[in-house]
Amino acid sequence: MxxxxxxxxxxxxxxxxxxxxxxxTLAALAEHQLANEVMVLRDGAEALDYFFRRGNFLGRAGGExxxxxxDLKMPRVTGIEVLRAVKADxxxxxxxxxxxxxxxxxxxxxxxxxxxxxxxVVKPVDFLDFMDAxxxxxxxxxxxxxxxxxxxxxxxxxAGGTSKPKAP
Amino acid sequence: MTLSRHQRWxxxxxxxxxxxLVQQGLWACIQPLVWFMFYPAVFGSAWIGGRLGGWLATFLxxxxxxxxxxxxxxxxxxxxxxxxxxxxxxxxMGGWMxxxxxxxxxxxxxxxxxxxxxxxxxxxxxxxxxxxxxxxxTALAEWQELRLALxxxxxxxxxxxxxxxxxxxxxxxxxxxxxREELIGQDHRLINSGHxxxxxxRQLWATIGRGDVWHGExxxxxxxxxxxxxxxxxxxxxNDSGKPRQYLAIRAxxxxxxxxxxxxxxxxxxxxxxxxxxxxxxxxGTITSWNRGAEKIFGYGEAEVLGQPLRLLIPxxxxxxxxxxxxxxxxxxxxxxxxxxxxxxDGGRIDVxxxxxxxxxxxxxxxxASKIARDIxxxxxxxxxxxxxxxxxxxxxxxRTAELKAANRxxxxxxxxxxxxxxxxxxxxxxxxxxxxxxxxxxxPATSRHYLEVIDGATIKMATLIDDxxxxxxxxxxxxxxxxxxxxxxxxxxxxxxxxxxxxxxxEWRLGALPLVRADRALxxxxxxxxxxxxxxxxxxxxxxxxxxxxRTDAGTxxxxxDNGVGFDPQYAHKLFxxxxxxxxxxxxxxxxxxxxNVQQIIHRHGGEVRAExxxxxxxxxSFSLPLQSDDKL
Numbered sequence: 001m002x003x004x005x006x007x008x009x010x011x012x013x014x015x016x017x018x019x020x021x022x023x024x025t026l027a028a029l030a031e032h033q034l035a036n037e038v039m040v041l042r043d044g045a046e047a048l049d050y051f052f053r054r055g056n057f058l059g060r061a062g063g064e065x066x067x068x069x070x071d072l073k074m075p076r077v078t079g080i081e082v083l084r085a086v087k088a089d090x091x092x093x094x095x096x097x098x099x100x101x102x103x104x105x106x107x108x109x110x111x112x113x114x115x116x117x118x119x120x121v122v123k124p125v126d127f128l129d130f131m132d133a134x135x136x137x138x139x140x141x142x143x144x145x146x147x148x149x150x151x152x153x154x155x156x157x158x159a160g161g162t163s164k165p166k167a168p
Numbered sequence: 169m170t171l172s173r174h175q176r177w178x179x180x181x182x183x184x185x186x187x188x189l190v191q192q193g194l195w196a197c198i199q200p201l202v203w204f205m206f207y208p209a210v211f212g213s214a215w216i217g218g219r220l221g222g223w224l225a226t227f228l229x230x231x232x233x234x235x236x237x238x239x240x241x242x243x244x245x246x247x248x249x250x251x252x253x254x255x256x257x258x259x260x261m262g263g264w265m266x267x268x269x270x271x272x273x274x275x276x277x278x279x280x281x282x283x284x285x286x287x288x289x290x291x292x293x294x295x296x297x298x299x300x301x302x303x304x305x306t307a308l309a310e311w312q313e314l315r316l317a318l319x320x321x322x323x324x325x326x327x328x329x330x331x332x333x334x335x336x337x338x339x340x341x342x343x344x345x346x347x348r349e350e351l352i353g354q355d356h357r358l359i360n361s362g363h364x365x366x367x368x369x370r371q372l373w374a375t376i377g378r379g380d381v382w383h384g385e386x387x388x389x390x391x392x393x394x395x396x397x398x399x400x401x402x403x404x405x406x407n408d409s410g411k412p413r414q415y416l417a418i419r420a421x422x423x424x425x426x427x428x429x430x431x432x433x434x435x436x437x438x439x440x441x442x443x444x445x446x447x448x449x450x451x452x453g454t455i456t457s458w459n460r461g462a463e464k465i466f467g468y469g470e471a472e473v474l475g476q477p478l479r480l481l482i483p484x485x486x487x488x489x490x491x492x493x494x495x496x497x498x499x500x501x502x503x504x505x506x507x508x509x510x511x512x513x514d515g516g517r518i519d520v521x522x523x524x525x526x527x528x529x530x531x532x533x534x535x536x537a538s539k540i541a542r543d544i545x546x547x548x549x550x551x552x553x554x555x556x557x558x559x560x561x562x563x564x565x566x567x568r569t570a571e572l573k574a575a576n577r578x579x580x581x582x583x584x585x586x587x588x589x590x591x592x593x594x595x596x597x598x599x600x601x602x603x604x605x606x607x608x609x610x611x612x613p614a615t616s617r618h619y620l621e622v623i624d625g626a627t628i629k630m631a632t633l634i635d636d637x638x639x640x641x642x643x644x645x646x647x648x649x650x651x652x653x654x655x656x657x658x659x660x661x662x663x664x665x666x667x668x669x670x671x672x673x674x675x676e677w678r679l680g681a682l683p684l685v686r687a688d689r690a691l692x693x694x695x696x697x698x699x700x701x702x703x704x705x706x707x708x709x710x711x712x713x714x715x716x717x718x719x720r721t722d723a724g725t726x727x728x729x730x731d732n733g734v735g736f737d738p739q740y741a742h743k744l745f746x747x748x749x750x751x752x753x754x755x756x757x758x759x760x761x762x763x764x765x766n767v768q769q770i771i772h773r774h775g776g777e778v779r780a781e782x783x784x785x786x787x788x789x790x791s792f793s794l795p796l797q798s799d800d801k802l
Contacts (some may be wrong), residue, residue, distance in 0.1 A: 009179070020596040020599075020600070021592065022602075024595070024596065027603055050267075099590070102591045123591075124595075125627065125628065126628060127598045127599040127601070127602035128602065
């Protein structure tokens with residue numbers, strides 16, 4: 001993990017415990033030249049360490065990600081707990097957080113929105129649909145959306161507009 | 169002019185003197201007839217003076233004749249003896265005339281006396297007659313007044329010996345409601361009520377038939393069929409041979425009194441037979457009446473407690489209740505359903521509910537209290553039992569509820585895991601199959617590419633199954649959020665969802681009139697999605713496919729979806745709504761077998777029913793009902 005400290009200033013943070021999902025997500029983002037901008041964390045505890053600059057992330061470089069893709073169901077600390085902690089923190093609560101989840105369960109959806117989530121996305125089973133969803137997410141949050149102050153700059157490849165990415 | 173006897177005697181002396189004077193004057197003509205004037209004189213004197221007057225005149229005349237006319241005149245010397253004979257004849261004649269006159273007088277006097285007596289008698293008789301007449305007149309007047317008074321007061325009827333009505337008064341007509349002309353000549357049994365026994369009637373007739381007065385109370389029936397009670401006296405009028413010739417019946421209306429007495433008797437019977445103790449007491453708390461209920465509840469007989477203080481029934485620790493109750497009664501207040509404890513004769517304690525009200529006399533003064541006590545011991549025990557059972561029931565309900573909640577939570581947790589953990593591997597399979605196809609699809613042989621497609625298809629199918637199952641489980645758990653809404657826009661919305669699917673087909677949609685419904689809109693949408701989806705799916709072989717959606721409203725709303733598709737074998741109809749039950753192979757028509765199970769579950773949760781009608785190759789009609797809510801104005 002220490003090896004990743006130096007890449008702690010990636011634009012998109014992906015918090016996902018399942019390596020297969022990580023791989024698929026990265027594959028989808030790679031289709032749109034966004035894979036290099038992604039930093040992957042393996043569970044909620046790690047995510048909390050990252051946000052609150054402790055443990056392995058003690059003294060990490062400044063700047064917050066443009067968007068966080070947060071899996072809902074993770075061991076140790078769940079996505080909802082991470083969401084609650086981040087949205088409760090005066091400094092961190094402006095970071096856009098997108099929940100990524102396997103299933104649309106009503107109580108989860110309600111709770112996430114009450115905690116202030118910025119988007120809630122159900123991962124489609126069909127890979128092509130999944131790719132579309134991830135592409136849309138990446139484009140929107142990393143390129144189209146105007147991030148809050150204190151965020152890292154947007155990736156150069158997209159800076160200044162949305163017309164540049166090639167269609168898959 | 170009437171003269172006294174003495175005057176008449178003196179007066180009778182006048183004729184002889186007058187005769188002497190007249191004879192002296194006429195002496196020259198009549199001598200020697202010395203007695204000539206004296207016979208009429210004596211007659212006249214006897215006429216005037218009666219027997220004694222006659223005699224007096226006779227002797228005076230004899231003296232006068234002897235002195236004045238018999239020679240020698242002027243002396244009482246009688247010279248010739250023949251004069252003695254004439255004196256004798258004269259005296260006898262004079263006496264005879266006097267006696268004659270006297271007898272005449274006596275006879276007259278007797279006659280007069282008798283006439284006077286008879287007159288007196290007649291007058292006395294007249295007087296008696298007058299008095300009698302007066303008395304009769306008075307009696308008649310009194311009788312008329314009495315009759316008036318009787319008519320005013322009583323119901324009067326007169327019958328002959330056979331009971332045929334001869335006369336009735338106004339009161340009789342009024343109470344019996346018959347006009348007089350309908351009564352006269354009728355048998356008196358016309359107004360019999362049938363209430364009295366034959367024996368009673370027989371006794372009555374026996375009494376009056378004997379000529380005795382009968383007295384009693386009779387129930388009669390009026391013309392309109394209503395009944396009235398009369399206090400009756402029947403007086404027989406007897407003929408000369410002592411047999412009744414007429415009967416006079418005098419009655420008084422006692423209907424009200426009878427009814428009051430009946431009501432009183434009923435009330436008394438109720439009080440007597442009541443299972444509640446009904447006790448009368450004075451304001452001092454002395455028992456004045458005691459019914460059987462009281463006997464049963466408290467164990468004392470009536471004779472034991474009358475006149476005793478009510479304290480007898482009050483346990484010592486509640487002794488303070490009685491003065492308080494008596495004080496309230498004296499103020500005119502009632503005590504209602506006061507639950508307390510009383511003591512039986514055997515010392516046992518009983519729970520009673522007591523209602524005490526003041527008793528007032530006719531002037532409204534409170535003279536005592538009536539106390540109604542009900543033994544609520546068993547009631548209390550039952551109450552206690554019910555409370556215990558309720559508590560147990562509540563306990564069990566809450567236990568069951570807790571169990572159900574736990575089961576529900578487990579189910580929720582299960583489906584939550586299913587939805588996350590079962591879908592994730594599927595996503596991985598499709599994802600990596602896709603990556604594999606992308607990276608090396610070109611190098612793979614056609615069969616391998618086919619295998620990849622099969623893996624892909626199976627995974628998608630698995631995902632659909634999981635989704636449907638999750639929906640099914642969710643439908644059973646979520647709370648219904650019912651609203652009233654128009655069904656038609658919802659149906660159009662659902663039909664529109666199939667627009668893409670049916671673009672290549674010829675589908676004729678027939679939408680009937682659709683009503684307002686009260687339902688959970690999201691769930692009803694699911695129902696329509698399934699039913700219309702099925703109709704679209706199973707009518708695929710038809711050109712054109714006809715899908716009809718309509719509704720009937722009678723007792724509730726029935727909505728149906730009809731298609732002209734492949735239909736189903738009715739003998740398997742009962743399997744249609746079961747989970748994973750399918751009547752068609754996957755090759756024919758794809759499906760998870762959950763859709764209709766969902767439909768049934770949703771409709772059942774709305775309190776409605778689902779039905780399926782159809783035949784093989786003859787289309788199918790699926791309908792569901794939504795019950796009318798009592799407050800709906802559909």
